[in-house]
Amino acid sequence: MPLPDTGKRSSRLAAIALGLALLGAASMVYYEFGFFIPRVQEAHLAKHMVGQYLVGQDIYPVWLTTREWLAGRVDPYSPAVTREIQVALFGRPMDGQFPTDPPSDYRTFAYPAFTDLILWPATTLPFRILRMVWIALLVVLLVAAVFLWTQTFSWRVSAAWFAVMALLTVCSYPELEGLSVGQLGLFVGFLLAASLWALQRGRQLLAGLLMALTTIKPQMTLLAILYLVFWSLHDWRRRWRFSMSFLGSMFLLTGASLAVWPHWISSWAHVLLGYRSYTTPPLASQLLGFGSGSLSNAVPALAAAILALALTWHGRAADLGSQEFWLTLCVLLGLTSITVLAGQSLCDDIILLPGILWLAHARQRSSPIFRRLRALGLALLLWPWAAALGLIGLRPFLSRELFRSKDIFILPVRTASTFPFMVLFLLSLALWIELQRAGESASAPQR
Numbered sequence: 001m002p003l004p005d006t007g008k009r010s011s012r013l014a015a016i017a018l019g020l021a022l023l024g025a026a027s028m029v030y031y032e033f034g035f036f037i038p039r040v041q042e043a044h045l046a047k048h049m050v051g052q053y054l055v056g057q058d059i060y061p062v063w064l065t066t067r068e069w070l071a072g073r074v075d076p077y078s079p080a081v082t083r084e085i086q087v088a089l090f091g092r093p094m095d096g097q098f099p100t101d102p103p104s105d106y107r108t109f110a111y112p113a114f115t116d117l118i119l120w121p122a123t124t125l126p127f128r129i130l131r132m133v134w135i136a137l138l139v140v141l142l143v144a145a146v147f148l149w150t151q152t153f154s155w156r157v158s159a160a161w162f163a164v165m166a167l168l169t170v171c172s173y174p175e176l177e178g179l180s181v182g183q184l185g186l187f188v189g190f191l192l193a194a195s196l197w198a199l200q201r202g203r204q205l206l207a208g209l210l211m212a213l214t215t216i217k218p219q220m221t222l223l224a225i226l227y228l229v230f231w232s233l234h235d236w237r238r239r240w241r242f243s244m245s246f247l248g249s250m251f252l253l254t255g256a257s258l259a260v261w262p263h264w265i266s267s268w269a270h271v272l273l274g275y276r277s278y279t280t281p282p283l284a285s286q287l288l289g290f291g292s293g294s295l296s297n298a299v300p301a302l303a304a305a306i307l308a309l310a311l312t313w314h315g316r317a318a319d320l321g322s323q324e325f326w327l328t329l330c331v332l333l334g335l336t337s338i339t340v341l342a343g344q345s346l347c348d349d350i351i352l353l354p355g356i357l358w359l360a361h362a363r364q365r366s367s368p369i370f371r372r373l374r375a376l377g378l379a380l381l382l383w384p385w386a387a388a389l390g391l392i393g394l395r396p397f398l399s400r401e402l403f404r405s406k407d408i409f410i411l412p413v414r415t416a417s418t419f420p421f422m423v424l425f426l427l428s429l430a431l432w433i434e435l436q437r438a439g440e441s442a443s444a445p446q447r
Contacts, residue, residue: 014160021164024385025171031388031412032176039409047100049090056131057089059122059182061109063130064088066116066123073260076116077267082108102278108271111184113257113264115216134182141190142170142350148193149354152200153326155361165360169353173384173413178347188217189350192224196329196354199228199242200321208245212253219340220348223304223332227312231325234316280343283417287338300339308332324438327431330355334424346416355427356381362430370429377422380415387412 037054044050053060064085065076074081083093085107094106122130143166150157150165157165169175178186195210211228214221229246232239257264280286284300315328333351341348359374391411395403402408 017164018160021167025167027389028171028385051089051091056182059134061085065109066120076109105274106278113261114253138186145190145193148197149357152197174346174349183347185348188214188220204241205245208242209249212246212249223308223336230312230316283338283343304339323434331427334427337420352423380419383415384412
């Protein structure tokens with residue numbers, strides 16, 4: 001009896017998936033730029049906070065402070081520079097003129113000073129041109145990050161399935177939000193992927209350098225760096241190049257910045273202390289109901305530190321490329337997303353990408369419970385696209401008041417805060433299953 005043509009069946013399934021992905025991606029893009037961003041503009045207008053640059057506003061502080069540095073080494077964290085940023089982004093300084101005004105240090109330059117040194121070539125372009133070039137570059141880097149992770153995991157992916165993964169990444173709600181403002185977190189997501197790709201290929205010096213560059217947003221990769229340093233120290237003779245490259249690169253970046261701005265570290269630390277006063281608490285804090293007080297940051301940070309130390313210590317001996325190594329790293333990135341990152345920084349959830357891809361590729365030997373939970377995770381992943389498509393289709397039949405009501409309008413983004421918890425739970429379960437199997441294999445009698 002001839003075997004079924006699985007090749008044709010797989011190709012047909014990939015083509016159907018790609019068609020649905022194109023439809024879902026188009027729906028999400030239309031919802032984001034046709035409905036959501038105009039609604040955000042209305043909210044800003046009501047608060048008298050409309051400036052010149054709604055698009056690309058997160059790259060603007062980098063562009064401005066770098067230009068100020070080239071013009072006269074002005075302190076990027078100074079009140080005068082903050083005022084310039086506010087006027088450009090909101091049309092006026094945040095001086096408490098209206099009751100809805102955020103604190104006076106709102107949108108102070110919050111990156112390490114070496115961010116300006118790394119991105120200084122950007123100042124050669126006028127900002128209106130730069131923001132479009134930067135956003136286009138971020139799209140390319142997001143696609144490149146997907147490619148690098150598939151290469152890092154040594155997967156063979158057809159062009160159709162790769163296109164599906166790229167569309168799911170670029171046209172997800174968090175990353176569309178990040179693209180619209182030119183978020184540096186998307187750049188960090190690419191650097192993280194490139195660093196692990198280099199490490200997997202045995203290029204430890206390059207991997208250390210790229211990991212050092214991710215510290216332009218250190219909160220995104222802090223726990224991952226902790227693990228990789230522990231991992232490197234465990235087998236120093238074979239892995240020392242990664243840690244030495246990372247530490248050497250950090251020394252050069254910090255030293256070069258101190259040569260330009262001798263007091264930047266203290267200024268940056270002061271900015272970070274005030275940063276939490278106007279940002280949304282981490283997702284874990286919101287779930288546990290800690291509000292916006294000091295506990296909203298302290299408790300999740302302490303929990304993350306304890307769990308991260310336990311995971312890094314346990315996984316320090318894992319072989320590079322093993323299931324335990326990748327799952328430990330992905331769990332730490334998932335933990336970062338809910339305990340370290342600000343709740344509003346959903347675009348920084350690009351660090352969940354390796355975990356999502358690993359879960360999508362997990363083999364059928366996983367338990368039935370795990371497979372069912374993974375199916376639920378897939379539903380959460382695809383919900384924004386399905387909801388956006390449904391909302392667009394129903395728009396002609398809904399009254400303006402009903403369509404703009406909160407319950408209806410935000411349907412496509414309702415799962416954005418829930419999804420990181422699901423990813424972290426699935427990765428933690430997968431790591432526990434993997435460790436259980438490893439323990440059983442180690443204790444099994446040898447024949």
